[in-house]
Structures are given as C-alpha cells and as structure tokens.
Amino acid sequence: MTIPFKNSHAPRLLVLAGAVALAMTAGCNNEDKKDDPKKPNDPAMKYQAEISRTSFGVPHIKANDEGSLAYGVATAYAQDNVCLMADEFTTVSGERSKYFGPNATRQTSDLPNVQTDFFYRIINDADAVKAAWEAHSAPMKAMIEGYVAGYNDYLDKTGMNNLPAACKNGAWVHKITETDMVKLLRRYAVEASSGQFIPAIVGATPPGQNPLVPAVPPKAGMHPMDPDYWAAMRERTGSNAVALGRDATDNGQGMLLGTPHFPWRGALRFYQLHLTIPGKLDAMGAALGGMPMINIGFNQNLAWSHTVNNSAHFTVHAMPLDPSDPTKYLFDGQAQSMERKTISIDVKGSDGVVRPLARTFYSSRFGPMVVIPGQLDWTGGMAYAINDANLGNNRMLEQWYGMGSARSLDEFKASIDRTVGLPWVNTLAVDKEGSALFMDVTVVPNVSAAKQSACVPAPFKPLAARGLFVLSGATSACAPASDVNAPQPGIFAGTSLPRLTRGDYVQNSNDSAWLSNPRAPVTGFPDIVSVDNVEQFGRTRIGITQLEKRLAGTDGLAGRRMTVAQLQGLALSNRVYYADQIMDDVLALCRADKDSQAADSANACARLNQWDRTVNLDSNTGYLYFTGLWERIMHVPGVWAVPFNPADPVNTPRGLNIDNAAIANTVRQALASSAQDVARLGVSPDSRWGDVQVSTRGTRQIPIHGGKGSDGVYNAMGTVAGTDGKLEVIYGTSYIQTVSFDKNGPQVQAMLSYSQSTDPASPHYADQTERFSKKEWITQPYTEAQIKADPAFSTTTVSRKAVATPNGKP
Template sequence: MTISGQLSRIGLAGALLGAALGLSATVHAQGNVNQASAEIRRTQFGVPHIRAENERGLGYGIGYAYAQDNLCLLANEVVTVNAQRSRYFGPEQRTVEQRENRASDLFFSWLNTPQAVSGFWQAQMPPVQQLVEGYVAGYNRALAERQAKGLPEQCTGEWVRPLTAFDLVKLTRRLLVEGGVGQFAEALAGAQPPRATAQNAGPASTFAGAADRQQRFALERGSNALAIGSERSFNGRGMLLANPHFPWVGGMRFYQMHLTIPGQLDVMGAALPGLPLINIGFSQHLAWTHTVDTSKHFTLYRLQLDPKDPTRYLLDGKSVPMSRQTVSVEVKQADGRVGTVSRVVYGSQFGPIVQWPGRLDWDNRFAYSLRDANLENDRVLAQWYAMNRAVSLKDFQDAVHRIQGIPWVNTLAVDDQGQSLYMNLSVVPNVGVDKLARCSDPRAGLQLIVLDGSRSECTWDVDPKAAQKGIYAADQLPQLLRRDFVQNSNDSAWMINPAQPLSGYSPLISQQGLPLGLRARFALDQLGRLAKDGPVEVKDLQRMVMDDRVYLADQVMPDLLEACAAESGPDAEAVAQACVALKAWDRTASLSSGPGLVHFQQIMARLQAMPDSWRVVFDPKDPQHTPRGLAIERAPVLKAVREAMAASVEEARATGVSKDLQWQDIQVASSGGRQTPIHGGPGELGIYNAIQSVPGANGKREVVSGTSYLQVVTFDGHGPKAEGLLAFSISSDPASPYSADQTQAFSRKQWSVLPFTEQQIKADPHYQALIIREGDETARVATQ
C-alpha cells in the first residue's frame, strides 16, 4: 500500500504548508565550513545514542538515525507542510487526521509563506541553525543510501525528495499552531464573503469532521505527569513520571534518542518528528516532562462589518478594508494533469477571517477573526535547546522564564536535590479579567474567548517584561516549587497540589472551581494512599500506569450493580447479560479484562451525557471526591441506566463481543501484518494509561493515540537512573526490526533500563556503533 493509501485509512497529525523553499547561498556556505561527523550507537530496541563534537555534527547524526527509522513518515510530513498533498495525492484524498487535502493545502500555503519561513529561520541563534542544517544533511545522506537500495513501498514516488532547512522550519511552525489556528484549517481555507459563501463554504460534512477533530484533540494529545520531591521520595531525591498521550501515527509521533556533545550537552528522552532536540527527557541533574495545558493560546474577534461592504469592518467607528492574501495550490486533476486552485484569505488587524457555518458565520453584519499567539513564537527551538543544556533546576527554570518559547504545554520537573517544579509558562494572550468584562460577550462562555473587534481597546495588553508583544510575562503565570509533589493530567493549574491551590488568574491562563478530570483525581487518590504506606518508590509510579485501573468504576460500580437488582421489566434479559459481565469484570483495562469493560465504556458513554445523574454533585470545596455515585434512587436515572445496559448488549452483539472475549482480543496495534494486544483505555474513564482506539477490521479496535513515551527517572549520587518505553516503538517502517519490539514489551508491561552513561551504553548486549562523516561515501563501523 502506498503512503497516500495509508493516509486515507489512518490519518496523519495536522500540519502546515508553504512554498518549497531551497536553502540560500548563505546557508550552503555556512554548512560547508566544517564537515559534520557523528557517532551513532544503538542499544536495546534500536535506541540511538548520538555523539558529536558540535551542533552541526549532532544534527547530522539525528537526521541520519531518524531517516533510518522513519524516512517515509518525515517525507510525508514534508509534503503536507509544503502544501503539496493535492498535487501528489489528489485534492479529495484525506490526511491521516481525515482532513481533505485541498483544505489542508490552502491552510498551509497561508501559514508557511516564504516571508514567514524566512523570518523564523533568521530569528534562530547560530547553534540552532547548525543543528537544523546538520539534521538536513544527515537525513539527505540516509535518503540517498536508501534510494540506491530501493525505497520502502510506503514512500515510492516523486514526492520523496531531499530536505532543506526550511522544511524543518515549516514542520516546527505546524507544531506551534496545533493548539490554535491549526484547529481551524477548514474554517480559514473556506472563509469567503457572504455573496460567495454558497459556492465556497464547503460541504457540511467538512465541518462535521473538523468538529470531531477538535473534540479528539484533547483526547489524543493529553498527558499525565508526577514530580515527587524529597519529602515523599524513597531516597530524598527527585522522582519523575512522564506519561504523555500522543498520536501513534504521523507528525506528532515521538522519537526516542540520546544526544551528547562532550562537555556541553548530555540529554536523553523523546522528540517530535523533524526536531533536533529533546522535548521530554532527563540529563545529569534533572528530568522533565510536559502535559497539554488548559490555557488559551488564541482569541477570536467578532468584527462589526461595514453595512455597505462585508469585506470592510468598523474599528473605532472607521471603516477599514480587510487584508487579502491570495494562496494557490497545485492540484492533480482527474486526467492526471496538474492545475492550480487559488483562494483569497481575508484578514483583519487581529488575524485571518475564519468561517464555520452555524458557529462562526460571516454574514452582512459580522465576521470572525482569529489571533493565535504562537504565530509570533519564533523562540520554541531556542527554548528546548536551552532546556536540554540546563545543568540545574534553577538554570532550567530561568531559561523558561527568559525565553518563553513553550507553545501550549505545562512543564513539570525534578532535580537530584529533591525539588519538584510545576510551570505553566506557555504563550498565553494577555487578556485580564477586566478586559474580558469590557470586551467579551458573557453569553459566549469561556470555551472560546470572543472579543469585540470593533474597538481597538480590546486588543491584547502589552507587558514590557514579556518575551513577545501581547502575551503574559512569565512572572504573571502559574508556577509552584515544592518538596512533596506536583502533578498534572491536563487540568488547570488550580489543583497541582491541593495543599497550595493556585488561583486568581485570568480565565485565559487558568480557572479554579471546575471539576477535576478523573485522571487527576486518580493521581491524587493514589498519592494519598501511598502517603499512608511510606515513601514513594519507582514501582509505585510504574503501577499507576500499568495497573490499568478504571477509576470511574470505583465511583459508580456499586450503583450499577444495585441497578441490576432492581425490579425486572421488559428489558430484563438484556440487562441481565450486561450485569453478568459487569459483576465478573475486574474493574481494569488489562489484557485479560472481560466484556464487562466494553459494557462499562458503552454504558458510561450514554450516562455521561446526562449531567443530573450524579448522586453527589461537584463541590468546589471537595474537588478530589466529587462528583460521585449514580442517583439510581431517582426513577429517571434508574431508567436511563437500564436503557444504557440494554443498548450496550445490542451494540456488543452487533460488533461481535461475546461473553468469552477479553480486552486483548479487541484492542490492538498493527504493524507489518502483526497485531499486538494493547492494554489501557479511554482517559475520560479515569484510566491513567489512557489509550484511544477506533473501530478497525474484524471487530478489532486499532490504537491511534495514548500512552507514548514513558519514563520514570530517579537519581543517586552518580546521576540519573531511568526506566522507560516508547509504546509504539522507534520505527514506523513495518519492515524494521524496531517497528514493534517496544510495543510488544509495552503489551507485556515490561519497562527497560534507559542506558545513559558510557559504561551502561557499551555494556548493553545489543550495542552497535556507526561513525558517519560528510564527504565519506560509506559509514564506518566503530569499535569499542
């Protein structure tokens, strides 16, 4: 199957596009000053440990190793961010995320203009440019070697080509807008004045798909993190559990690696495709991870239009013309020839116009403009570069304060001195409570912030201390340093540690008094239990993920089982079948869990849409324990419960879920014709090991996202001691020996030691080493 065929089947994480730009003569000259070289040592599961004398050499090794493992994946991402999907695969085919190619191309052509890409590149410090240039050279070398042998079936075609540095810039800019305007690609690409709406707005199904993707975004890009300090850890030093939940396919799929420049940098962890840096990892004295935050990274502006012309808007009483940017994409036509499709993207001083039928309509009175703070964030690579080089927790924290380049995630970290740190220092629009009161419509709520675009006073405030115009300064954002613990599972900053609630922030930053997610409640519950048993040990943190406990079951199962004993009616037979399965279920999402798990998911999916079903409603004074219980003593709730049970039995019958099936027979990860059973389940049920799967063939469910890179890091007097796993394995190439090995280990719940020191690396029984140097035709096998 070709990669274009795979895209329509699975879908790739959203991306950015732009014109294909070659390197300038200056970049070429800069790159050839010194020939890059790197040593790539691989240990168990093919994990690369890349060592070089400088940044260009390090990037060279990263790009080469990554291409060995994921050449087709990155080549496909490059097509996406360069707005060329319609040209090569056809306009009506879809990306992995099920976005129509034409809409994707128009969006990314708008995003990655030559000016934007060049400006981002010029803003990078020399070491970062050298990392990127080295990465490009290393990838291109691996590509040439693979082309000589024959490319994998997934990426045979003219669309596979050598990279330029600007390709990696475009990939980075895609990453930046994932939590903002990237969620509105169809709304931006299809926005047209009222007279043109009928023919240009696109089918309703396009926006239905976009709405589904927005709902899945939080599920597919969640995370858990626990940072344990000296007061709670087994040895008085810091302990970190990193459990990011990210897609298992496409452009947000983590890659595991270890990077070393002797005397300057030594860091191990995981990175997203195309990034020559570690995003989540550990070094000699500290370890850190990220969780997707709840902060707002964009705002909408409602424009009041000029009654005489819907392409003009009123600002402070004056009529102002909208800006117009023509974007063009090449499209493969039915006869195989390539044509061009152009579209005008309209904008205001706040940002592009977005049009979403039924939600954000562009009529003769109003239109909506979107301002994304991360469009101006050119500091993201410098941010992770500084974090990778940090030698202490203070150095780490100071770098985040100074640079403010983290786009849309929280940061949790520990050090070998026993400190635990939480920071929500991402890029957040500077809109305070007073401005919200003056400039927003309270009827719109706080899910989407909609400001008044007819008054210039409603623009974002400017703080001279902030690293970027219009965002909050670091000292105005939530952060907490403690010696017991901090934790986050994609909730606001409010309950990072209940002993010290964080409150009083603008709703764009953090909101208090809202129900906690079930994963956070589970974490706090477990920490409370562990406090009674003694210090926290490594096995305790690992069990939180690997025990696959369904926390919601603890809150409602007694009531479900009581509902089973209620007076029988016409639904008695169907309800009885569900009740037998529920009673036999072990209340986990383990491989051996029976059909009770399936019934529980299906029953709760229906009941969670019924907000008045709780016996004990949410109490902001007790967020750790409320809401809970099903109010089956109320007739409507009992009726709804039994109807959900009966419906679940019918659904199980239709999908072939028999009484003898186990979860390992249903949820799988496929690679190269092999299927690996995967434990875990939906995070909204309070399963810490959050796994999202979708219906596949033969009644199976195929994993698409969830637990990805796992690490538990502790310290002793010699440095870090880490265990971990990359749940979907290093390589996305089904023919690679590293495409399913860690997946199988994850299925067996077997963590591995992550070798960090030279002694550990060379002692690994799977050790192999390769030296690559620019200009040399062949790589050289290194000896110990």
Template sequence: MTPRLPVSPAPLLRASSAVLLLALSACSNDNHPSEPAAPRYAAEIRRTAYGVPHIKADDDAGLGYGIGYAYAQDNICLMAARIVTANGERSKYFGAEARGVTEDAVPNLASDYYYRLINEPEAVATAWQQQPAPMRALVEGYVAGYNQYLEERGKAGLPEACKNAAWVRSMSTADMMKIVRRYAAEGGSGHFIDLLVAAAPPGTAAAAAPAPRRAGPSPIDPEYWKRQHARIGSNGVALGKDATENGQGMVLANPHNFWKGDLRFYQLHLTIPGKLDVMGASLGGMPMVSIGFNKDLAWTHTNNTSAHFTLHQLQLDPQDPTRYVVDGQVRSMTRKRIDVEVRQADGSLVTRSHDFYQTPLGVVMRAPDELEWNRKVAYTMLDANLGNHRMLEQWRAMNSARSLDELRAGIDRIVGLPWVNTVAADKDGKTLLMDVTVVPNVPLAKEKACVPDRFKDAAASAILVLDGSTSACSPDNDPAAPQPGIFAGASLPRLERNDFVQNSNDSAWLTNPAAPLTGFPSIVSIDAIEQGGRTRIGIAQLQARLAGTDGMAGRRMSASQLQGLLFSNRVYYASQNMDEVLRACDGARQVQATDGTTVDLTQPCASLRAWDRSANLDANIGFGYFSGVWDQLYEADLLWAVPFNPADPVNTPRGLRLDDAARVNSLRTVLANAVLATHASGWQPDATWGQVQQSERGGKRIPIHGGRYEYGIYNVIASEARASGGREPTEGSSYVQTVMFDRNGPQAQAVLAYGQSVDPASPHYADQTELYSRKTWPTLPFTETQITSDPAYKRIAISRKVQ
C-alpha cells in the first residue's frame, strides 16, 4: 500500500467560520472532547501536466467536494452560466432574444420556458428523492466544493467572463438535479424546444402568430437525426485479444462535441482508496467519469440512433381543442403556465408568460405544415428520459466495475444511460458493445399497428408518431425495466467479441460485420441500411489492419496504429470517388459554372491530382475543391454508380454516375462551382488547410486538422467562417483517448482538444490545443508513483466544516 503523504494547507485559501483548512494527515478522535470534530468534507486535489486534477477522498461526500472545487477552479463561469440556463433564467440576465454560444441554440425566452417546464419543483424533488444515498452524498459534496471556491474568490475575484456578474450565485443540490435533467433531455425534447413553445390552441392569438421556422429539417424529419448523429456524434473502437499485439484489450475514445458551451468535456481522476480508482473525462459539472478507464477495463460512448421519445396523434373533441378522446373517453389537457422574468433594453425586468398543454402522452407541440394543432388533431411529444433519474447511479456503477460482466450487468439493471452506446474492452482482451439506453417500449408489432399510414415512412427511420386515441398504442410496460414505458436493458442490442466492436453513430447493426445485429424494433436499431462514411472508413481500416493488407507489418493493432486510424484524417469519400472527379479534368479546361462564370480548371485540376486525399494540416487546396464538389453531388444526381448493397455494406455505395457525356459535363460544372466557392471562402490556391482552419486562442491562431463528417473524415472537426478570414473550429473531436492494457495495467494516452479551462487567463486554456494540432498524445499518470513524480505535480488539501 502506498503510504499517505504529508499534507500542507493551500497557500491561497482564506479561512472563515465556515471554511477551515486542515491537514488531512492530522489525526482526530471523535471520542476525545479536547480534539476538534472531523471535517464534514475533505479532499486532496493533486494536479499534473495540463491541469488534470487527481481527486482523492475517503468517501463519496469528500470526492464530490473535491470535484466541485476543482471544476470551479477551472470553469466557474461556465458552471455559473449552466446553472442560469437549467433554471430558466437566461432572459432575466441576457435578454429574451439572445442565444447561447452553440449554433443551434434557441432564443433565451424559449429556452427559459422549456427548462422551467421540465425542471418544475416537483420533478426536481422526485429526481433527488430517487438518488441512492451515495449519489446524494456525492452531489452534496460537489455543491459544497463549488460554493467554497466561490466564497473564497468572491465575485470580484472571478475570471473576466463572470467577474462581479449578477448571474453568478451559490449552487444547490436542486441546481445539480436540474443540470442532470438537462443532460438527459439532450437526446429528446431538448431538440424540440421551439416546437413545444410554438404550440397553442387553435383560435387563440398565440396560435395565429407565425411559428418560427428552422433553416434545416425539423426533428420529425429523419434527415434531421441523421445529421445530428453524424455531426455531434463520436467514434468508439474496442479491440480484443484476437486483434491487439499483446492479446489484451484496447479502446479508442473519440467523442465529438461542441468546443464551447455546456457539452465540453473535463479531464479528472477520482479515487476513494479501496473503493474507486477511475480516470478519464466527464461532461462539465458531472461528478464522475463519463468516458475513461480503471485498472480492469476501459470504455467510451457514442451517440446512438435509438429514439428516446415518441410522438402521439391526439383525436380532439370538436367542441374544445384542449380536450381529446382516448378509448372513447373525453379527457382534458392540463394547462401549465410558465412565468419568466425578461430583461429589457433599459435594464428593467418584465414578466412574460407561456402556456404549455400537457397530457399523460407528453406535451403538445407544433411543427408548422407538418404536425399542426387544429380542431381535429394535436400532437404531443413524450420524452422517456425525463423519467430517467438514474444517470448518476449508472456512471458511478460503470466507474467501479471490475470486469466486462459487471459493467454489462450494471447497465442492464440500471438502464440509466440516456442516449449513448457503450464500447468497452477489458484487460483480458474481451470487447463489448451495448446499445442499452432509455428507449420507449414500442415493439415492432405495435409500431405496425399504431403508426398512421401518413407516418409510416418516418417510422422506418425510428421517428414514431403513434395513435393517441387508444391506450393500446401507448408504450408498453415491462416489469423488468426500471421505469414504466421503456425497454428492459436485457432486451436491447449488445455484442461481445474477441476481435473488435465499433460504432460511429450508425445503428447497432454493423457493430462488427462478421456478426450483424438484426431483428430489433425500428425505434431501437435499424438494420440493412446504408452506413455513414465514418462507419465505413473505420471498419475498412480495422479490417485492412487485421488482414495485413494496409501496407504495415503484421496483422495486429498497436496503440500507435489505433491512434493513426483517427489522425490519418483520410477523406473517405475522396477515396471512393476521386478517380471520377479527375475524369472531369480530362476534357475542356474552360468550363462554365452555374452562374455563367467561365472557370479555368488548369490549376484546380493540378491541385486535385496533387492532393493526398486527407484533411491534414499540409493538405492543399484540392481538399477545398473536393469538398465543394461533394456538397453538390446529391443535387446533381451523380451518386451512385454502384448502389448500396446490404450484403456488402462497407464497400457500397460507391462511385459517380458518369455513364454518358451529359453527366461528365455536369460534373465539370459542379467542379467549376466548387472552384468559385472555395476561392470565395478566402482559401488561396497556395495555402494549406492548416492555414485556413485555425483555433484562435489568446491572439494566437493554432492550426487544426480534421474536417466535416459529410466527407467521411473519421476525425470530425466542423468550423465556421471567421470575419477576419479563415475558419474557426466549433465542434468535433474533443476528449481523445486510447487505453491499452498490459501486464502493468492500463496505459492511457489522451488529449483534450480545447483544454481544461474556458478562462483565457488560465495556463490550460490552449495548452492541449497545441498538442492536438501536433497530434501529440500525452501519457496519463494513473498510479500514485506516476502522479507524484509528474514534473507539474502540485497538491492542495481542502476541507470544510458545516456549522
């Protein structure tokens, strides 16, 4: 056993009657009246390179306390804003029409109405009451740690982003429950906020107001979810004893998320001696490891394609559109009025109100021209995850699992994962994929019987609109499930292998092509469908490595080769279609674009031929030209020469349809359009991708490799045009980790692409962004010796008495 090290108080912490710094090595005896009482909360925070906190405590309360304090040190402004959002108070401080930092954020007023609805006091109290005692202790400790740091710094001592801000306040356990419920809703009703707020009874002034319309498809369009799964998705690979060089397990974690806002990851290492020792990353504010490893196994998550909600078509009472008919009985909707304070331009506050209409089948919504609320029908949205109070318990069980069997049993029993697959491997070289999440229990027979004909096509893509006029069409209850109306864990997809399992946000079907997962209800997993480019390139690279056909020695995978699978930045669809694109270069050099502009293809074609078909930093402008071509191919009706074949899903579809001169000329026009668009974006012919896509950090621009999911790039990075030129990354690869087990335990390497802190003054604001740019994978210090010998090692001890 490693001896406990002597502890010295943190030099910058100020004492108060409620805040006392104690040496954790000091002994105390509760039975001796002359000695002080033991602190209610105590923890050690040891920092290593890049600001990663290793938090150690004797119990759950102390662990949560250390996590809350450490997170506040790095991201107190982000957490304070998260509290404001989850409480529906953005309009109070930032105005009604402003939006959050992500591109798909809704206006503050709509956000506030929604979060006040789902986080009403009764729902929050229920969530808290259903937390097991250890989870309550963890949350209470987290709240204490966060509040202590805020007390010590004071509002005047906070980072510039929230210094002396009126919206910064202390945290409560209710705030944490609201944040957890917000995360749970990310896979369901969180996508419907504008549609829920748009609903109003026909004949009212609110119903007559024009409903907001989205620029792209709505959440009732399967294309919307296809884009979401691909865009804010992930890659996960687990390799077993038949695939790794040493015959033990190995995992690649590559979650894709926003680089700004609430869904940023945070690295941490959590230890309760003899009880818990787990390292990895967590969604900000969550008091455990979401993706990571312990001494026995490693895991990651990918967004799954299961639907976590159902829509219901209500038959209305002709006399009253707020009454509906179920099983021949007329029932009344429940009106729920939500009041929100809104800051005006002059700083004054006014109260705005909105009425939601609720039923046991969910909240009434409105999708303009698609699902309208008229005098005959209305549509409700039922989010199964709003009844999921088990997320904290679920991840905690995963953190402490000692084998894949224990991991699987815990996921099956708790069913607390809201919307993510689990991809895992253990030290013995076994792998596991589990597509076990909170999914409405709609068996295939019920889908066929209960989905009106108008919505059959959407149902084939897991968007279920069910007949709400009969209770027989409500989701089933399974006594083996921990929550009414959802599938039991054991009935959902999983696959165990000794070679590999993988997922890149397609359904569970092609987890491993050697053992397809078939026969599940549409709402769970759809089989025999075209796979995305990331799934195809991921499987293709794995198969080539294990077959020894990738040009490298051997037929087993090393950790560096697994990392190369991600950071090769290959543009998959270029490998499938570039030969045809280059055929367009073999004809006339002067080609007219769609707008009539004549484009000389001499230089663009030379760049395309020279391009290495990657999104690496040194990729030439050929990447831009190909991207512009690919963006147009669907509309130009040039896809595919070889159609999708379910019997060959990795290699089909492929090729461009250039079977006559007209199609070749059409492709030349597409290429001319792409050249104009690429030059208009500011990409100069002699510039590289690394000179175009850069993360601006403290006045410095850091080149960022990777590219958009649409092009089949495994290492997804999406970026937007910057007013001053170039492109700024907005989302994509975030916490990137590989874990390899050997005789010495887990050997983990990881990089957090955007760094630990959102504070520009922090040394950890951009340090890992530089690493990501250079494709550097730091080794994570996991053992006590590794931690204490880290050159950046720093340690503080914190404690708190509750008066």
C-alpha cells in the first residue's frame, strides 16, 4: 500500500462498503457454491490466483478474494499487453514529454504530448487522487492493491530485458502504485467529457497571457462546440446492442447481442477474460485495459452489453468577470477569485536533456477554465469553465462488480440504480427467464427542463438542443441540483433516469432512450438525459427495421422468432442502410445524365450500378464511391425527398430530392469528387472490398468486412489511409458476443476482432482477427468441465508471499 490516506468520508463509505459486500455475497453461479478445496489457498500467501488458459489465449482466473483475483488479472493482462499498459500509465501520469518529447503524438491521438501531460496533471493532482482513493470501498481498494502487486511482480519476474520489443528496456516502463491505478480509472471516467476538451483546458489563459499552445479556430465538425461533434464521437466510439426477451426468441429465453465499436489500438481495446471468486462472482466477457472487472459479459443468470449513450456528462458555465480582474468571477453578486495552480512537467528537449516546464492554470467552483477561440473566449467580461460530473465518479469498479455478481435481473438493475457508477454507457441486458432490459443510467449533471430553460443563455440554446449545455455561471440557481438519493452531489439519482423492460426486445445504437423499442417510446426526460423526436442514426434504423421484420415474419425467413444464427446475421450482414435509402435515386440520376457525364461521374455510376449495397469481403468497391458521395451530401439542407417525421422515425428521412435542380447538381458534383478520391487511393477496378479494408499483422494484411457507422453500417469500422492504397482499420466492432440461455446455462459465441495480444510475437496477435474476417464465431468455454475440455487448456498458479511485520504477523 502506498497511499497513506485517512478516510474523511467514513459514514458514507461504510454504507457503500456494505452495499458492495451485499452485492458480492449475492452473486453465485454454477458448480462453485463454496471455496474450491482443490484450489491452492496457502495462508502464507498475500495473493494467490489460478490462471487457466483456453483457446485464443483467453484466461480464466480464479481466486478466493478480491485482491488475489485482481493480482491474477494483472498478471494475465501483462503477459499479453504489458507494453500497452506501460504506455497508458505513462500517459495518465503526465510523463510522455519526459520520455518521448513534447511534440510527439501517440498512436491513438493527434494531440501533442505536452497537451496531454498537462491535462492529466490537472485532473490527477494529488488532492483529487487522494479523494478518489478514499472514496473506494474496502473490497475495491483490495482489487486496486492486488492489481498493482500483480503488474509489478510481472515486471520483476520477467525482467526489463525480456519484455516485448515495443518496450524492452524502456526507461518509461516502471512499477506502479495505487496512485497510478486511480489515475487510470479517472482517465476512463472522463473519456466522454473532459477528455474531449484537452486543448480547450490546457490552452485556457486570461486575456493578454500567452497560452501553452497558440489558440486556433476549431475546424467544423472537429471540436466539442460543433453541434455535430458529439454525434460523430458516438459514431466513432459507439456500439450496437440488442436484448431479446421471451416473446422474440426461438426458445422463449433471453438472448443478447453486443457489438461495441471501440478503438483497435490503445487502452480502450477490450481484453477477454473470465473471473471467479467461488460463492461470490463467476462472470466472463471483456474488459478495458487495467480494469480488474468484467465490463461487458455474462454470468450464469444474465448477460449484458453497453453502448455509448446520448446523455451529456458535463456542463459548461459562462461566468461574468470582475471588470477590474479577469481572474475574478461574479457569483451570486460577489466577486470570487479563481484558483490558480502552477503545474510542472518534465520535457525532453531536442538535445536529449530533460528540463521542467511550468504553466499556471485556473479553475472556478465549477471546474477548470476552457477556451475555444470564436466560441468560448476568455475576455475581459466573460470566461467559461467545465463542470465534469464524472470527475466525481469513483464507483466504476463497484458498479461492474455489482452487475457481474447479480443473481437476477432485479439485482442487476438495483445495483445500477444504487451505484450510478457507469460513466457514459447505456446498459442492455437479458436474463435466462426471458426479460429484456434497457437502462440509460449514467453520471449526468442534474439539469432539469426548467433549469435548462431558465439558465441556458440565448446564444447557446441551439447547442442545448444538440446535447451541449452552456449554463449561466453567475448564480447558484443555475448550478446542477443535488438529489439526496444520488451517490454524489450534482447528478441525477439512478431511479430518475430512463429504463424499459420488455418481453420482446430493446435495442440501442447510440441514439437517445426514446426509441429503445418504438412500440413503447421512452419520453419525458430532460434534454441533458434523453432527447425525443429527433432524427435517428442509420444504425438505429437498420437495427429496428431488421428486428421488426423478423418478428413480423416478413424478412423472407421462416417463423417469427429469432435464432442465434439470425441474430449473428443481423450483426454482420454488412448492409449499408443509407444506400438502401438513396441509391435508387442516385442511379436514376446517373441514367438521366448518361449522355452528358464526365469520365469521373460515369465511372462512379458504373461501379455503383454493379455494387450489391453491402460491405462484405467479396463486394465490389462501389462502396468507396458511395461513402464519398454520402459524406458530401448527408448534411445538405433539403437533400431528402421525404424529410424526417417524428411520427415515423424509423422510416424517415428517405429518398433524394433529385427533382430539385440544386440538389441534383450537388449530387452530380459529389459523385465526381468521390470518383477522384477513389482514383487517388489507387484502387484497382477489379478489387473487392476485402482487398481494400485490412488489418495489418506483421507482413499479413487480413481483410476486414464492415464500413462506416455514419453510412448506417451495423458492423461499423473506421480506417486511416495506409501507405499502399489500403485502408487500415483503427476502430470499430471489437468484442462481439451473442449470449443465449437454455437448461444448461449460458450458451455464448464471441470474437475479439483484433485478438488478445498487442505483441507481434504472441500466438494470439492475429488468431481471432482471422476468425473475425471469416465470420467464424467462437464458442466460449464457461463451466469447469468446458474449460478443462478445451484443446488448448493449461493452468498455472501465481502468487506473492505475505510480508511479515515486526510482530511476526503477515
């Protein structure tokens, strides 16, 4: 233990600890009703875990206590991804500039190290980390301590000289402390809030002072103040999930599909694992790097997945300033000084010498100051601060523990309502009895509809309608309200947030709670939580359309209920939804222009005419022409022949308004420009989609199906241009699972699209990527018998001895 903090919130933490203890004793599972007498349990050991590996390198980790379980998780994860984890600890500690220079960027970010270093030093200052540690219950502290011990022991036993090539003998690879783990958890918590404002926070300086990084006006669509930014972010790091109840499945029990779209690089990569504490926990699925808990998965009784939600998790506050001092703001009629703090980071110069770099940052009662040129400017009369509700969320581990150990859907739901520890994701779940659950219960600033109306200044009201809330910072009446039933000040209580339980289905693809099931719209919540009567994403519409056709028996398949194979087909059919909405009109325009087309447009029309409107590996490259066209016209006013109608949100908007001469001309120009893009990419006319979109593994380029989520592709993929005319996948469908239930318990098939390990020397660097490319789902061993019967089964015990104290006691 390296954080000697005293607990200043003992009464509240006793309640939390009791709640967690109740949740942990509640969840049990299959064969293990007691401690397994065969499992090593040496009292001389501080930590002891059994790690069994099955096919594709999936670890099944069993221990008798929380600390030992986390010790095993850290060991297994480091065996597969130690370099990735070391890199992330360097980031959250604000030390990238020290080792890699101030101007370099990470593989997963275009922000220079100097910006991310100062940002993480701002949000992870000593006081904040201390308070966050104190807020964790005793079992969760034990997990954090166990993870630290497991990671450090791995480094000791392996030796720096024997680490994978990416971090072998790296000066930036070092042992960690509980402090580092708390910093990592806080990094995950703010991913969808402060983490999107890094340049705005680091660049916030009073008028007349030079910012750390010269301020430049944001590009359209690329900044948090742009109305389309948050929708684009959910498309990029979003998800689909479908929960089917007893009235929709072939056997009358629950069935779940989860397809999170997450980065294929960095710590937001998922990792498959199975965690067991006999009598308490037996959950399997996937977790983010450094998480000693299942984030998405199943247990004996239920299964769940998450989708990035539509709620806002922060507010921005416009604060009038004291005319005599731009670092004083007026609040409830009184001038208050901003807090100023000088932060120093170490920076490696071009000469290789490391020198300190210090800057002064300012914050208010709401949080750190932000500056976005032309939108949120710090002037002599006004300044802006961001209030990030998730900086007070220290309940994530507790939340996923409660979910994973739940014995029923009621316990599962109660855990979420009580803890409110999910930072920015919806939850969809099913149980073996056939109930389907949707919950949009996350950390959201408590801004009622009335407060929104009264407190959002007129210039910012259009942004509020798009999910960005700028409130008056002049009065306490406009601060987020507190609810005695919420676990932290300033957020909504869990029981006041959206949910829906059905016997047929619920679904979500990053839209609001409104159309979780269009037969029972979820309405009446403040805009900051969930917006009604707005146009839905293409992925939402194609998901609902396919579900409704299946249940109506109008999809050309037998029956009116869903099988596992049909659910998997929905996930990976690779249909391009918006192509179905506009391609007939595009081709009609092509035919009308046939005799007058330029070569570029004629080529685009020919390829689109041959395209099957999917992004399967054997589809032709017509998709490249389509996506370039759609990207250019999707936001053009008046482009739709049938505009969005809130009374028919699944089927509108649709059709291109090509009878309008201006729209028709815009489409023609977009076709020609798209064809020019394809020509520059250098794609052969005979290429298939699988020849173009790939994931490179060493010298092997594995073909990857799927396409852009913004094109309405359920199997969403994001790419960057490679050096050889290929498109390299960098995010998209990641841990994809289907879970059904029968008399033998959960029946699970899943794939981790990018495979378990980031080490090119590992046998599990590309094995699941190959399976994903072929759409070959992998049956997951869950019970003891299934695990031991796996052809790749192996097992080992990892441990650390207890250290004797002066009185001889461990």
